[in-house]
Amino acid sequence: MPIPELCEPFEHRGRELLAVFTEFDEKAEGFEPGRLTRVIRILILDEDAVLMESGDVIRRLRTGQTYLLKPKKMSGAGLVEIDLHPVDGRSVERTF
Structure with missing residues (x-):
């Protein structure tokens, strides 16, 4: 189970x-x-x-930012890691 102090609320399909x-x-x-x-x-x-599928939208309630879900990475330990892509089109790759 994730540490409660590190968790924050998200909304997915009204839940x-x-x-x-x-x-x-x-x-x-x-x-x-x-x-x-x-x-x-x-x-x-x-x-x-x-309850989540790749391509679903999730909203971070703290900021209101929405993200598309990428494929899940199951850990086998009761936790799942999911990468997110911003819906607003922000670039996630850049060169310096």
Whole structure:
């Protein structure tokens, strides 16, 4: 179970659920020096994940930002990791 202090509310199909939200830069593969990918991800319980499909929309209630769900990564430990893509079209890859 995720640590309650790290969880925040999200809305999916009118249902509220708790998830751990993370957002960070990740370096690209070695053949693309200088490229960073913005990783936006949630960690949720299995019972919440079974109600979600890739391409569904989820809303972060704290900010109102909406995201498209990418394919799930099952852990086998009761938690599921799902990458998110901003609906507003923000680029998640950039070069410096």
